[in-house]
Amino acid sequence: MELDDMHERLVTALEASDTIRAAFADRPRHRFIPDMVWPSATDLPLFRNADPERWARIVYAQDAVTIQANDGGAGPRNEPGSSSSAPQLMADMIAAARVEPGMSVLEIGTGSGWNAAILSSLVGPTGRVTTVEIDPDVAAHARTRLEGTGVRVVNDVLPPEADAHDAVIATCAVSRVPPEWLARIGPGAVVVTPWAASSDWQRTPVAALVKTEEGHASGPFVCDAMFMHDRTQRVPDGDFPGVGHRPETTTVVPFTSGEVVERDLLTRLMLMLPGVRVGLGLRPFNGGHGRIVYLGAPDGSWAYLWPDGSVTGGGSLPLAERLDDAHQRLSQANAPDLEEFSLEVGPPDGTCRVRAGSLGAWKHAPGSY
Numbered sequence: 001m002e003l004d005d006m007h008e009r010l011v012t013a014l015e016a017s018d019t020i021r022a023a024f025a026d027r028p029r030h031r032f033i034p035d036m037v038w039p040s041a042t043d044l045p046l047f048r049n050a051d052p053e054r055w056a057r058i059v060y061a062q063d064a065v066t067i068q069a070n071d072g073g074a075g076p077r078n079e080p081g082s083s084s085s086a087p088q089l090m091a092d093m094i095a096a097a098r099v100e101p102g103m104s105v106l107e108i109g110t111g112s113g114w115n116a117a118i119l120s121s122l123v124g125p126t127g128r129v130t131t132v133e134i135d136p137d138v139a140a141h142a143r144t145r146l147e148g149t150g151v152r153v154v155n156d157v158l159p160p161e162a163d164a165h166d167a168v169i170a171t172c173a174v175s176r177v178p179p180e181w182l183a184r185i186g187p188g189a190v191v192v193t194p195w196a197a198s199s200d201w202q203r204t205p206v207a208a209l210v211k212t213e214e215g216h217a218s219g220p221f222v223c224d225a226m227f228m229h230d231r232t233q234r235v236p237d238g239d240f241p242g243v244g245h246r247p248e249t250t251t252v253v254p255f256t257s258g259e260v261v262e263r264d265l266l267t268r269l270m271l272m273l274p275g276v277r278v279g280l281g282l283r284p285f286n287g288g289h290g291r292i293v294y295l296g297a298p299d300g301s302w303a304y305l306w307p308d309g310s311v312t313g314g315g316s317l318p319l320a321e322r323l324d325d326a327h328q329r330l331s332q333a334n335a336p337d338l339e340e341f342s343l344e345v346g347p348p349d350g351t352c353r354v355r356a357g358s359l360g361a362w363k364h365a366p367g368s369y
Contacts, residue, residue, distance in 0.1 A: 003030045006060040013062065016091040023094075023121040024087065032114035032145045033059050038066040038078045045069070045078075062087060067112055071231070072137055080228055082138045084112040085171055089206075089225055096208040096222045097167040097192045099123065106159055106184060107131040108193075108230075109171035113142030113151070119169070120149045128152070132159050134231055157232055159184055170194065173204035173227040175366035176350040177217065187213045192222075195343055197352065197364035199229035200238060202279040203267045207343040216346030221338050224267050233366070241277065241296025242304060247312035253324045256309045257293045265330060266293065271341055271354045272326040274364045276319065295319045333359055 007028040014021050035048040037058055048055040058065055064086045069078035085093075094115075099105055101124040107116050110133035119129045129151045133139035139155040146153060154160060158180045165184050173194035181191055189211050194204035204227040209217035260266055261280065270278040277296040282289045285307060293305040301315025303323065311320040330336075336356060344353040355361045 003056055003060075004028060006030075006056060010060055010062060010087055014088060014091050016088075016095065019122070020091050020094055020118075023118045024091070026121045027114060027117040029084070029087070029114055030056065030059050032112040032117065032142075033065055033084055034067050034112070034141055036067075038069045038080070041077045041079070043078070064089075065112075067141075068135065068138055072135065082109075082111050082135060083228065084114050085227075089223065090115055090118070092223050093169055093192050093206060094118065094122065096206070097169050097190050099167060102126040103166040104128050104130070104164065106163070106165040106168045106181070107171065108159075108168065108181070109133065110139060110142045110153055111171060113145045113153070115169070115171060116142070116151045116153075117146060117149050120146075120151050125150075130154060130159065130163060130165070132156055165189070168192065170230075171227065172230045173199070173201075174230045175199070175233050176352070177209070177345045179346075182211055182215060182217055182346070185211055187211050190219070191217055194225050194227040195221075195352070196229065197274065197366060198277065199234040200277050201270065202226065203270060204229070205267050205271070205338060205341075209343065209345060212346075214346075216344070218342060218344040220340070220342045221271075224264075224338055238277070238296070240281065241294050242302035242314065245302065245314050248314035249312070249320070251311045251320050252309055253305070253311055253320065253327070254309065255305075255327055257291050257305045257307050260293050260305070260327075261291065263335060265327070265335065267338060268330060268335070268341065268356075269293075269323065269326050271356070272329070272359070272362055273322060274354075274362045276322065293323075295323060329359055333357075 011025045036045050039046050065084040066080045068082035071081040099122045103123050105119050110131040116129050116131040132154045136155050143153040168181050168191040170193035173196050191209045194206050196204045204225050205221040206223050206225050208222050209219040211217045281292050281294050283292050290307040295303040297317050301317035303311055303313030303319035305311050341356045350366045352364045
């Protein structure tokens with residue numbers, strides 16, 4: 001199949017407005033993806049001229065495409081350092097930013113340049129797009145691919161001070177929304193950003209934050225996601241919770257790790273458990289491997305929720321009780337959708353607060369789990 005035909009199928013599959021779909025149609029993805037991509041965490045890099053059909057399948061797989069691993073260096077695994085986001089997620093974030101003709105849009109995290117090109121089609125000749133990329137090699141690639149679009153590529157950590165914008169879209173997750181982002185927009189403007197209290201979080205749900213007259217910002221989570229974390233806000237990866245430790249306690253709860261996955265509860269539980277690292281993993285179970293929900297705390301406390309509803313753990317913190325309590329509260333409230341959770345940012349100490357109606361509010365200190 002020809003690349004243009006593959007792109008047409010990608011655009012047709014998008015759940016988006018006609019305007020957003022037309023902007024995607026205007027900017028074929030294969031014109032922005034580098035000739036070398038990383039198919040997985042363990043594969044060797046794939047060069048386009050070595051296997052053009054496989055390269056095309058990866059580009060048009062309706063998923064994120066890793067275009068740089070290990071921040072341009074080497075490592076035991078191909079940890080994504082830059083990528084082209086999944087198309088549907090891009091469309092959802094653009095819709096949340098309410099991008100219209102004539103607007104000035106600031107993008108944080110240029111990557112391949114594809115998202116910036118789509119934004120340029122949406123703002124039109126009377127608008128402008130500025131995209132900021134921390135990595136010089138990634139910025140250089142995007143600048144070449146964006147020639148003729150009117151997009152300005154800035155190789156830096158923060159946006160230029162003199163600029164003012166009508167919306168901000170970040171394609172990397174943050175724990176602390178930089179005040180410089182909020183300073184570049186006026187009251188009522190939107191910052192759409194993935195967020196996680198720590199770069200150790202597996203999930204990075206996307207929030208659409210509206211700036212207030214007081215300079216703070218708040219808004220709902222609009223979709224779930226798994227973005228790379230802003231390089232300036234990463235914390236060192238800790239050991240996997242509980243590894244090398246014998247369980248000190250075993251309890252049973254009225255739900256299983258499978259239920260958490262099937263009901264898509266992981267992100268909501270994570271938001272309700274400040275100071276706790278929550279994620280999914282695999283561990284030996286009944287002669288094979290079972291998916292677990294793991295919890296970890298900075299003091300070394302840990303807990304595993306198993307496929308049979310048992311919870312093993314250790315340390316001084318009652319993590320099993322906290323997990324059970326959060327799950328009960330979710331169930332009693334009929335498991336409200338992620339969109340019913342909101343994020344508030346802007347206090348001087350950088351603390352973020354998550355709210356979910358009658359479920360309550362939770363204070364998250366950035367950079368810690």
